[in-house]
Amino acid sequence: MPAAEDPGRARERIAAELGRVRERSLGLTVESLDESELLAQHSPLMSPLVWDLAHVGNYEEQWLVRAAAGQEALRPDIDILYDAFENPRSSRVDLPLLTPTEAREYNSRVRSRVLDSLERAPLDSGGEGLLDGGFVYHMVIQHEHQHDETMLATHQLRHGDPALPGVDARPPAVQVPPGPSEVRIEAGPFTMGTTTDPWAYDNERPAHTVHLPAYWIDSHAVTNAAHMAFIADGGYEDPRWWSQEGWEWRTRSGKRAPAFWFRDGDRWLRRRFGRVEPVPPDEPVQHVCYYEAEAHAHWAGKRLPTEAEWEKAARHDPRTGASHRFPWGASEPGPEHANLGQRLLTPAPAGAFPAGDAPTGARQLLGDVWEWTATEFAGYPGFRAFPYREYSQVFFDAGYRVLRGGSWATHPTSVRSTFRNWDYPVRRQIFSGFRCARDADPV
Structure with a gap:
């Protein structure tokens, strides 16, 4: 298993991983495709890419802003839109989703709150709580990377010229x-x-x-x-x-x-x-x-x-x-x-x-x-x-x-x-x- 980390070093590592995963998410969405492509449903098996982009921000808000930091919700009104169990992939294109610009701005607001609260998070609390060993941060980082892989599957199903660098x-x-x-x-x-x-x-x-x-x-x-x-x-x-x-x-x-x-x-x-x-x-x-x-x-x-x-x-x-x-x-x-x-x-x-x-x-x-x-x-x-x-x-x-x-x-x-x-x-x-x-x- 990984050795227990000093809380200060753990915060630095978590902040760096949060930055890396967001850079990847943006590269697969707003930095590689135009708005029409992001709003489109390229296959009924997959969500519109803009849904994934806002979903990872909403998940981060729910777990790192509300649950871990105990702060007031930023956008409780959109929780239902980005609930994967309430909305099958094939129907998400019909929801009143945030636009790519709105999703990026919302995610940025969430991330600002997260990084601010991370400075005070008791990552060495012991026991089996959300913050123990940084678990909830690890969960959110992995969740976004998993959606990035899902977005890559959407890119593969998409028709058109190559949009990803390195293809x-x-x-x-x-x-x-x-x-x-x-x-x-x-x-x-x-x-x-x-x-x-x-x-x-x-x-x-x-x-x-x-x-x-x-x-x-x-x-x-x-x-x-x-x-x-x-x-x-x-x-x-x-x-x-x-x-x-x-x-x-x-x-x-x-x-x-x-x-x-x-x-x-x-x-x-x-x-x-x-x-x-x-x-x-x-x-x-x-x-x-x-x-x-x-x-x-x-x-x-x-x-x-x-x-x-x-x-x-x-x-x-x-x-x-x-x-x-x-x-x-x-x-x-x-x-x-x-x-x-x-x-x-x-x-x-x-x-x-x-x-x-x-x-x-x-x-x-x-x-x-x-x-x-x-x-x-x-x-x-x-x-x-x-x-x-x-x-x-x-x-x-x-x-x-x-x-x-x-x-x-x-x-x-x-x-x-x-x-x-x-x-x-x-x-x-x-x-x-x-x-x-x-x-x-x-x-």
Whole structure:
């Protein structure tokens, strides 16, 4: 876990992270698109970008101005407009939303209040309150970064010329060191989840011991080349590889390839942020739903890993028995460890970032693509909702599948070995891929 910080240093770090995340949000909205684009709904799956921009400010006001600082509300009249549970994404475009200029001004007013109250916040209060260890500030920072990733998904669904800087940049060529295509994880217990991490959400808590039999897991995520082979072998046409629910989705949807892919003669092309390009064979496949991942794994003679198998591969050190915060240890993610934080607008080649390898030998467990697991989203033994049920608990046992590891769009503050994401198994607009696993023969 991160070491406890001096309150003064913690305030400086929180203020810096608040500034960085707001710079990112503005870059994805008012600094990259005009007002008409920000007000438009580019897909019924996503909100208008201007809704996301004002929503992160309203969330910050509710938690950092009102709840944490105990100050009077600035704009209680807009709470209902930016309540994600009251307004489905498909209907938000019809709401009387703040304009981009109004949203930016409102967010600035909120931030001014937050930075002023941060100077007096008792971050070393002890116990399990909102301010303990800076938890509520960490929650708000991560929340905004998560919406920034959602906004990137909206940008991907948007039609038109590229609007994001760096869309033409390519990942550097990677000389992948030779190694096995899968690694064996031996049977035994490991510590899953956390009780002490001050950045962890309630669904990552509490730490608990999980016993697993031995299994094999892929060294890295499944690549575009491997998924092209699945397509070429008739994988989308053969119900043998699909679950009943998956085949029903495939038949109903008519999908025959990952989202944003299309054929040009014998080549696969993809549309990426307004740019059409050949599909890079060595990158992890992304924009596949759970059912596609499940079918590919069955075709390959494997299966998807459970959430516990994924986490053990990512953080368990078989030499010491310790569970690390990150695959490589306790140090914060750097550019040598993983493809995170929108540094690239695409996954990096499979096998990159050997400095980020886990002690188990598995690679690229954080960043590049979210990885589907076979596990339905539910609370851990001893789960307690904090600070509100609507972050996690209302989604338990409702058919959502867990995704792990973050993507190239996920900020380093919002990813760790214990972090849990979830979505419906039909979702493809997210930056999702997968790696496969299989049972190990008894030794």
